Amino acid sequence: MTSETITAESAGTWHLGDLPVRRVGFGAMRLTGSAAFHLGTPSDRARSLAVLRRAVELGVNHIDTAAFYFSSLRSANELINSALAPYADDLVIATKVGPYRDWTGEWGTSARPEDLRAHVEENLRQLGRDHLDVVYLRRMRQDSVAEHFGALAELRAAGLIRHLGLSGVEPRHLAEAQAIAPVVSVQNRYGLGFHDPATDALLAQCRAQGIAFVPFYAIAGEAGPRGAGTDHEEEVRAVARAHGASSAQVRIAWTLHQGPHVLAVPGTGDPDHLAENVAAGALRLTGADLARLDGARTG
Numbered sequence: 001m002t003s004e005t006i007t008a009e010s011a012g013t014w015h016l017g018d019l020p021v022r023r024v025g026f027g028a029m030r031l032t033g034s035a036a037f038h039l040g041t042p043s044d045r046a047r048s049l050a051v052l053r054r055a056v057e058l059g060v061n062h063i064d065t066a067a068f069y070f071s072s073l074r075s076a077n078e079l080i081n082s083a084l085a086p087y088a089d090d091l092v093i094a095t096k097v098g099p100y101r102d103w104t105g106e107w108g109t110s111a112r113p114e115d116l117r118a119h120v121e122e123n124l125r126q127l128g129r130d131h132l133d134v135v136y137l138r139r140m141r142q143d144s145v146a147e148h149f150g151a152l153a154e155l156r157a158a159g160l161i162r163h164l165g166l167s168g169v170e171p172r173h174l175a176e177a178q179a180i181a182p183v184v185s186v187q188n189r190y191g192l193g194f195h196d197p198a199t200d201a202l203l204a205q206c207r208a209q210g211i212a213f214v215p216f217y218a219i220a221g222e223a224g225p226r227g228a229g230t231d232h233e234e235e236v237r238a239v240a241r242a243h244g245a246s247s248a249q250v251r252i253a254w255t256l257h258q259g260p261h262v263l264a265v266p267g268t269g270d271p272d273h274l275a276e277n278v279a280a281g282a283l284r285l286t287g288a289d290l291a292r293l294d295g296a297r298t299g
Contacts, residue, residue, distance in 0.1 A: 008059035011281025014212055014261055016062075016134055017163040017184040019092045023256055024281040025062030026055045026274075027216070027267030032074035034269075038105040042073035043269045051274055052083035056091070058278045064187075064214065064265040066096040066138075067122045072105065077126035085128050094134035094185070094214075095123045096167055098148065110140035113151040120155055136165040136187050137177075145173045146180065153181035165214075171202050174211075183211060185263075190215035192236070192254045195297050207259045214263045218255045219248050235296040239289045245280070248273070252280035254293050 011023035031048045034040030055063075069076035077095075084091065097119035100108040111119055116137075123132055135156075137149050145166065155161050165185040166177055177183050186206050188199045194217065206213040236247045243250070252264050266277040285293075 006275075006279035006282045008061070008278050008281060010279075011256060011264075012260065014263060015184075016092060016094070016165075016212055017182070019133060019163070020090070021062035021092050021263065022059060022281075023260075023263050024060065024252070024278055025064060025263060025265040026052075026060045027265040028063060028065035028076035028080060029069050030267035030269050031076045031079050032069060032269075033071035037069075037101070038071055040071070042071045045074065045079070047271070048074065048079050048269055049083040051269055051271055052080060054271055054274055055278070056084065056088065058275065060278065061088070061090050062092045062094070062263065062265065064094050064216075064267075065127075066099075067119065067126055068096075068099050068101045070101070070105070075126065077123060081126065081128045087129075092133045093127060093129075094136065094165070095127075095132055096136040096138045096187075097123070097152070098138035098140050098167075110142075111148070113147040116148060116151045117155060117160075120152075120160055124160070131159060132161050134163045134165055134185060135161045136167040136185070138167040139169050139173060144176065145169065146176055149177045150180050156181060165212075167216075169202070170198055171205050174202065174205060185212035185214050187214040187216055189217050190255070191218035192251050192293060192297055203258060203262070207261050210261065212261050212263055213259070214265055215255055216265070218264060219251045219266055235292050239285065239293060242289070243283060243285075245283055246276055249276055249280035249283055250285075250293075252277060253283035253285055254290070256281065257285055257290060 008022040008024045013020050029036045033042045065076050097116055098111050102108050163184040167187040190199050203213050236250050240247050240250045255264050268274050
């Protein structure tokens, strides 16, 4: 694959509510350092800004971020604001609220429903916007999402949020939220290297209802915030060799093959990796490829 000549248009398009986005987007988590949050060394600011600008040049119009994406020196939202404002009309920025990190980087107590307005306003301030395109409620172990989602629905009615999503949920939480306000997307941990039958059921539920499904850690798998995973690497490499692709490209392509409603938001702070990730949208896996990979995942 010739990554430098392939743009995000090759992956096709889906809608987050009334907002059309290309199915390969960009996750901002890895902009701030060599690993997520405080786990690595802070990134080079100029390089991170260049990655964001290059992503837009390559046709990416869906960026996934959060106010709690920061390292000791870098904030993902600040980088996005500095690199891309004033924002293009077709650029969709999605963020998450619920979790909280204090100024030292330590995780604090999860937000109560009445705290969520402050979370939304902090994202608005950092991004330099008067509204947020998509806001996910990131469930933090609470049994019911009704009160928290209801608080976000009120902010949507007030014009601070355009569309709502859910993250880290089970199928019952989606139904609970839909009784309050429309849900345009669901973001759960999902990928070739991470198998959870409940999330597989949620993926199918989203497909049936035309709701976007946006996996996180699709490349990392069990490695999570620390970097790319190596689960089922023998099978992945075999498929990659057959297509002249990288292992990461195969993992992204497998994710996109799970349905037209599935969006990929791989993150990186490396311009070369960015181009490879975007190019994965053009990788068409065969039925035999998918059978081999599916067998490794569920075997």
